[in-house]
Amino acid sequence: MVDTQYSYTPTALGKISDTLTSIFAELQGEDAVYNRSANCNLIILVSGPQRLPALEQLIDALSLAHPSRFFVAFPDPSTSTVQASISARCHGLSKTEHVCSEVIRLSAAPAAFAGIPSVIRAHMLTGMPTEIFLYDPDVDIALIRAVAPLADSIFLDSQSFSTNFQKLAELLPLTRTVVDFSWVGLGVWREELKLGVNRCAAGLGRPQVRSIEIGFEGPSAAQPGALALLFAGWVVNRLGAAVLECGIDNCIRLCGADGSVIELKFVGSRSDQTERLSRVRLTLEAAGKEFTVEMLRAKLLETTVSGKDVHRATRPFEDESFEGRVRRHFFIGESLANYSGAVRVALKIRESLQSH
Amino acid sequence: MENPFAEGENRIIRPPGTAIVIFGATGDLTHRKLIPALYNLAYDDYMPSNFVVVGAARTPLSDEDFRKNLFESVKKHSRRTINDELWQRFSQNIYYQQLDGTSLESFVKLRERLQSLEKKRAETLNYLYYLATSPSFFGPIATNLRGAGLVEDPKAAARSTSLIIEKPFGHDLASARELNSVLRKSFAEEQIFRIDHYLGKETVQNILVFRFANGIFEPLWNHNFIDHIQISFCEDIGVGSRAGYFDQSGILRDIVQNHLLQILALLCIEPPYSLSDADAIRDEKVKVLRAIRRLKPEDVARQTVRAQYTKGFVNGESAIGYMEEKGIAATSQTETFAALRLEVDNWRWSGVPIYVRAGKRLAKRITEISIAFKRAPESLFRGRQVGELDQNILAIQVQPNEGISLKICSKPPGPRLRVRPVVMDFTYGHSFGVPSPDAYERLLLDSMKGDASLFTRDDEIEEAWDLLAPVLEQWALPAGGKVARPPLHTYEAGTWGPAAAATLLKEQKHRWRRL
Ligand SMILES: NC(=O)c1ccc[n+]([C@@H]2O[C@H](COP(=O)([O-])OP(=O)(O)OC[C@H]3O[C@@H](n4cnc5c(N)ncnc54)[C@H](OP(=O)(O)O)[C@@H]3O)[C@@H](O)[C@H]2O)c1
Numbered sequence: 001m002v003d004t005q006y007s008y009t010p011t012a013l014g015k016i017s018d019t020l021t022s023i024f025a026e027l028q029g030e031d032a033v034y035n036r037s038a039n040c041n042l043i044i045l046v047s048g049p050q051r052l053p054a055l056e057q058l059i060d061a062l063s064l065a066h067p068s069r070f071f072v073a074f075p076d077p078s079t080s081t082v083q084a085s086i087s088a089r090c091h092g093l094s095k096t097e098h099v100c101s102e103v104i105r106l107s108a109a110p111a112a113f114a115g116i117p118s119v120i121r122a123h124m125l126t127g128m129p130t131e132i133f134l135y136d137p138d139v140d141i142a143l144i145r146a147v148a149p150l151a152d153s154i155f156l157d158s159q160s161f162s163t164n165f166q167k168l169a170e171l172l173p174l175t176r177t178v179v180d181f182s183w184v185g186l187g188v189w190r191e192e193l194k195l196g197v198n199r200c201a202a203g204l205g206r207p208q209v210r211s212i213e214i215g216f217e218g219p220s221a222a223q224p225g226a227l228a229l230l231f232a233g234w235v236v237n238r239l240g241a242a243v244l245e246c247g248i249d250n251c252i253r254l255c256g257a258d259g260s261v262i263e264l265k266f267v268g269s270r271s272d273q274t275e276r277l278s279r280v281r282l283t284l285e286a287a288g289k290e291f292t293v294e295m296l297r298a299k300l301l302e303t304t305v306s307g308k309d310v311h312r313a314t315r316p317f318e319d320e321s322f323e324g325r326v327r328r329h330f331f332i333g334e335s336l337a338n339y340s341g342a343v344r345v346a347l348k349i350r351e352s353l354q355s356h
Numbered sequence: 357m358e359n360p361f362a363e364g365e366n367r368i369i370r371p372p373g374t375a376i377v378i379f380g381a382t383g384d385l386t387h388r389k390l391i392p393a394l395y396n397l398a399y400d401d402y403m404p405s406n407f408v409v410v411g412a413a414r415t416p417l418s419d420e421d422f423r424k425n426l427f428e429s430v431k432k433h434s435r436r437t438i439n440d441e442l443w444q445r446f447s448q449n450i451y452y453q454q455l456d457g458t459s460l461e462s463f464v465k466l467r468e469r470l471q472s473l474e475k476k477r478a479e480t481l482n483y484l485y486y487l488a489t490s491p492s493f494f495g496p497i498a499t500n501l502r503g504a505g506l507v508e509d510p511k512a513a514a515r516s517t518s519l520i521i522e523k524p525f526g527h528d529l530a531s532a533r534e535l536n537s538v539l540r541k542s543f544a545e546e547q548i549f550r551i552d553h554y555l556g557k558e559t560v561q562n563i564l565v566f567r568f569a570n571g572i573f574e575p576l577w578n579h580n581f582i583d584h585i586q587i588s589f590c591e592d593i594g595v596g597s598r599a600g601y602f603d604q605s606g607i608l609r610d611i612v613q614n615h616l617l618q619i620l621a622l623l624c625i626e627p628p629y630s631l632s633d634a635d636a637i638r639d640e641k642v643k644v645l646r647a648i649r650r651l652k653p654e655d656v657a658r659q660t661v662r663a664q665y666t667k668g669f670v671n672g673e674s675a676i677g678y679m680e681e682k683g684i685a686a687t688s689q690t691e692t693f694a695a696l697r698l699e700v701d702n703w704r705w706s707g708v709p710i711y712v713r714a715g716k717r718l719a720k721r722i723t724e725i726s727i728a729f730k731r732a733p734e735s736l737f738r739g740r741q742v743g744e745l746d747q748n749i750l751a752i753q754v755q756p757n758e759g760i761s762l763k764i765c766s767k768p769p770g771p772r773l774r775v776r777p778v779v780m781d782f783t784y785g786h787s788f789g790v791p792s793p794d795a796y797e798r799l800l801l802d803s804m805k806g807d808a809s810l811f812t813r814d815d816e817i818e819e820a821w822d823l824l825a826p827v828l829e830q831w832a833l834p835a836g837g838k839v840a841r842p843p844l845h846t847y848e849a850g851t852w853g854p855a856a857a858a859t860l861l862k863e864q865k866h867r868w869r870r871l
Contacts, residue, residue: 013672039778082672106672118669118850121719122592126871127726127751127763129777150870333774 006056008085008105016123019086020102027088027100034090037099041130042068043120043147047138049076049107055135061323062133063089063101065330069128071120073147075140076107082115083107117146124150132175137161141170153177157322158226158343159185159275162218165226169347172340181325182226183342184334188318189231189277189295192303195313196293199305200286207286208256209239211263218275221268223353224250225275226346228266233346234338235282236264243345246352264349276320371804373406373479375470379457379497380488381411381422385522387429389553390488391450393796398446399436400793402801406479412455412466413489422452435794457493463504470506483517484803494521495538502542510544520549520803523614524605525812528828529821536814545814549803554615555810556795558784559758563622563725564631566752566760573750574627576729578704583730583747584866585623587616589714589723592670594849595692599683606690608662608824608831611714617820618812619725619754620710621645624700634808638816645819649701656830657842659698661856662691665717668849675717675849689844691831692716695857709864713857717849722871723754732765737775746777749869758792759783 011019020036027034042062046055051074059070076083083106090100104123106116124130132147134156148154154175159182161167172178201207212235216228224232236243240257250266269278280295291307300314318328328334376394378386397403411422427447431438453469455462474481485501487494498519501507508517519539526532539548554560567574576582589611595602602610621641628636651659666677678684678692693715700710729748737745749763759782766778784792802810833841845854852868861867 039776084672115669115672115674118719119672121850121852122671123720124870126722126724126753127749127761127779127869130870331770333768333770333772 006087008087008103010083010085013082013084013119016084016086016104016119020104023086023088024100027090032096032098034088034098034100036102037067038069038101038125038128040066040068040128041071041120041124041150042066042133043071043073043130043151044133044135045139045143045147046072046074047136047140048074051136057323058133058135058326059089059101059103061326062330064091065327067099067101068131069123069125070101070103071123072103072105073116073120073143074105074107075110075113075143077109079107079112080109081112082119084119113143114146116143117150120147120150129153131155131179134171137164137167141167144171145174148174151175153179155179155181157181157325158183158230162225162275165229165350166347168343172343177336178339178343179329179334179336180230180339180343181322181329182230183336183339184325184329185318185320186227186231186234186277187328187334188301188315189280190234192295192301192313192315193235193280193282193293196295196303196305197282197284199311200284200291200293200307204286204289207284207291208258208260209235209241209262210260210283210285210290211265211281212236213265213267213279213281215267215269215277215279215281216275217269217271217278218273219270221270224266224268224350227275227277228268229346229350230342231277231280232264232266232349233344234342236349237338237341237345243348243352246355250353252349252352266353369402369801371402371404371801371806373404373477373481374484374804375408375410375473375481376484376486376800376804377410377412377453377466377470378486378488379412379455379493380490381452382413382415382417382425383488385488386411387426388433389794389796390486390800391426392430392434393794393800395430395434395443395446396436396794396797397801399434399439399442402797403446404804406477406481407449408470408473408477408481409450410453410466410469410473411450412453412462414454414456416454417452419451423447423450426450435791457489457497457500460500460503463500463506467504467506480515482515482804482806484520485518486520488522491521491524491535494535498539498542507542507547510547516547516806517543518547518549518803518806519543520551522551524609525550525614525817526821527605527609529818529825532817532821536818540814546808548814549808549811550813550817551799552614552618552812553795553799554754555618555812556797556799557754557758558792558798559752559754559760560619560622561798561810562760563619563752564637568627579706579708581729582708583728584708584864585620585710585728586724586726586869587619587623587710587712588726588869588871589616590718590721590852590871591716592718592721592850594665594675594717595678595681595684599681602692603684603688603690606662606694607692607714607716608694608827612694612696612712613820613824614812616712616714617645617823618816620648620698620700620712621816623725623727624705624710626704631809634811635813637809638813642813642815642819644700644702645816645823647700647702647705648823649699650823651826653826653830653839656827657840659696659860660827660831660842661693661695661845661854661860662831662842663693663715663845663847663854663856664688664690665692665715665849666846668717668851670717670850671720677849678717689831691844693718693845693847693853693857695853695860696827697860709866711861711866711868713853713868715847715853719850719852720871721756724869724871725752725754726750726869728866728869737773745775751869757783757785 087103090098130151132151132154137160241254244253252264254262305311621644624644625640630636664678695713727750847854
């Protein structure tokens with residue numbers, strides 16, 4: 001990055017466009033061109049000003065991967081009316097050419113917050129896709145509801161909702177598309193499971209899954225967090241199975257598409273790190289033969305498929321940090337095809353576990 | 357060819373000597389639009405070498421005071437900086453004549469004034485009468501102009517005499533016909549210039565150039581390739597000082613009947629045989645207006661939506677609801693938002709819905725035309741996780757940022773096959789390096805030259821009213837009558853209108869473009 005301007009210029013609401021223009025006029029140097037660039041409107045909702053410093057890094061990362069007109073909206077008890085301030089984020093394409101995103105910060109006391117969506121509406125780039133980034137799990141659902149109709153999709157990281165996974169149930173109906181960076185992070189595991197099952201099913205027809213075990217590690221070993229739930233939700237949803245009942249010890253009985261009983265078990269271990277998957281084990285039957293597919297977190301992701309023969313494969317993990325997953329989504333992309341089905345089942349599993 | 361020297365010669369942009377008489381010269385339109393536009397024409401050196409502007413209204417004013425008042429308005433409203441020397445030269449041609457539009461005697465005095473002004477100029481001046489008064493004076497002023505001998509036969513006269521009028525051109529079909537027939541008692545149709553200032557906007561004029569000067573678009577301009585069209589007129593302001601007038605009229609009459617139907621007609625016309633003959637374009641526009649399928653009474657509730665704004669926030673500022681505005685009747689049923697689904701029932705446009713919406717106190721000020729092309733087949737991308745392919749959208753922004761953009765699907769850089777929409781943009785300012793002139797400048801210039809291409813003809817007005825007649829009728833049904841009146845919805849100020857407007861498009865799986 002060649003040039004990043006972190007300073008924010010306060011502006012009257014009626015002058016937002018003019019201030020943006022003047023900021024860019026000031027940026028232009030004799031030997032460099034600064035292009036205003038955006039391929040979407042990106043609305044970032046934050047629960048309060050205390051979150052802003054950390055957010056700057058995300059905006060930097062996003063503006064590089066996904067030049068946008070950013071709107072950052074947050075409640076600020078220290079102001080009464082809606083306040084606006086503006087900044088630009090520029091990245092050098094070459095020595096003489098820079099690509100810049102515009103950042104419009106909007107804040108208001110909770111009582112005046114109702115005015116904020118109208119400012120966003122008034123300044124959205126016409127005809128561009130519009131996305132909401134739920135960077136902060138503590139954002140008031142009322143604020144999300146007010147802004148959601150403006151957007152085509154919501155970006156979030158369900159891992160950050162682990163203590164309130166149920167919030168996803170409220171978010172899903174608000175939008176057509178959810179991009180969940182936890183889902184992006186699970187991509188390697190999904191891909192490996194797909195390849196493993198391919199191997200045991202080769203030439204033997206559709207295998208029947210008999211049991212699923214999902215190991216996870218994280219601050220709480222007692223209950224699976226978002227990642228384990230999402231992964232389980234995906235597996236169960238792809239199998240077309242239904243949640244039957246919850247037994248003891250994080251164990252759930254499922255009814256498979258063919259009426260058979262499948263056992264789903266979560267095995268947790270405590271660690272100080274944020275939640276992550278540690279192991280996945282599926283037992284399957286195909287053409288009367290039993291197989292297991294086991295994936296283990298070591299330095300690499302190690303997969304063993306055992307049946308008649310044993311086959312081993314390894315694969316490196318992708319960057320699992322939040323920034324890494326965000327980058328992966330924007331630079332490489334991730335299939336979202338089965339996400340909503342996976343979440344729906346994950347929510348049911350969670351409900352079933354909690355009801356016990 | 358009658359005149360052997362005319363062929364290929366089309367370089368004159370400066371009109372012949374003209375006396376412009378503005379009736380309603382102390383009013384808002386004159387101060388905010390007309391005189392600043394004339395000043396800007398002078399600035400660009402487009403005014404005739406001999407011209408006079410005579411302002412006429414009842415208020416007693418000296419020439420000098422009138423000029424002083426205008427100077428203040430020009431300073432405020434002209435897009436050009438004021439050049440003192442130019443203003444001095446320009447304003448020396450401006451005069452004021454006290455006049456009552458209903459008194460023939462006033463017009464006799466006006467004639468004498470015009471004759472004496474003309475004498476000093478050693479040039480026969482054409483007379484151009486601009487009626488910037490309430491429409492109730494259109495009839496009396498036209499009649500008095502003829503009565504005072506200020507209208508000449510268009511065929512025989514040495515000078516041309518023409519009349520410019522401003523909307524509203526009637527209140528419905530019957531009143532529009534009545535107005536046309538009153539005016540034609542004094543002026544021939546070819547002498548009447550009805551201003552629809554949208555036709556003077558560069559982007560609107562560009563519709564024809566864009567369609568007919570580019571080999572790539574016209575072949576696609578039909579039901580085989582176009583999925584639907586949207587025309588949106590959005591204002592963020594409320595009714596303000598025009599509350600009284602607006603409450604009697606509503607947005608369907610104020611905006612849709614004229615500006616939006618004119619745009620629709622230009623978008624959909626067949627190629628005219630010539631762009632030089634004003635009637636060639638207008639004939640084609642009439643054909644389109646005539647081909648728009650008339651709504652049956654029972655279609656109105658299904659194909660139209662009307663609504664009023666309630667209190668809300670516009671760009672962060674709180675805004676009162678329509679019923680709280682000063683000057684609005686307590687029982688008002690006037691719509692501040694209207695949306696219609698129309699269809700041009702001819703071969704080219706068969707089955708292509710055209711959605712038109714206009715509203716006040718919406719999220720922002722923008723007028724845009726968007727042409728949505730049919731989606732490409734998705735078979736090639738199925739299973740490639742690219743999601744639903746976006747439609748190609750050709751968007752023509754009429755205001756505030758005049759320009760054209762084309763949304764196309766593109767692959768973002770990277771190892772996977774992904775598809776994202778990107779927009780190719782053309783804006784007037786960036787491409788041509790100059791801002792577009794105000795619509796009134798172009799229209800005043802054309803009217804001085806006698807070119808009526810950008811003015812609406814009587815039959816266009818009548819067709820437009822005829823089209824809207826069933827809507828107006830149904831919307832005006834009494835509450836609690838035998839036939840149910842279509843509902844008057846509400847929408848929060850600062851939003852994009854009522855939910856019912858979105859429902860109007862849902863039937864055909866369309867959505868309003870996010871502006
Ligand atoms: N303002 C706009 O932006 C706008 C836009 C589109 C269309 N229009 C149309 O343009 C016309 C004028 O609008 P406006 O806003 O300028 O109206 P306005 O401000 O009310 O002005 C009306 C003018 O008419 C004059 N007038 C009234 N009674 C008269 C009479 N008996 N004889 C001669 N003059 C008389 C008034 O001057 P005295 O009182 O001194 O006589 C005043 O100069 C209307 O038809 C309106 O619908 C206006």
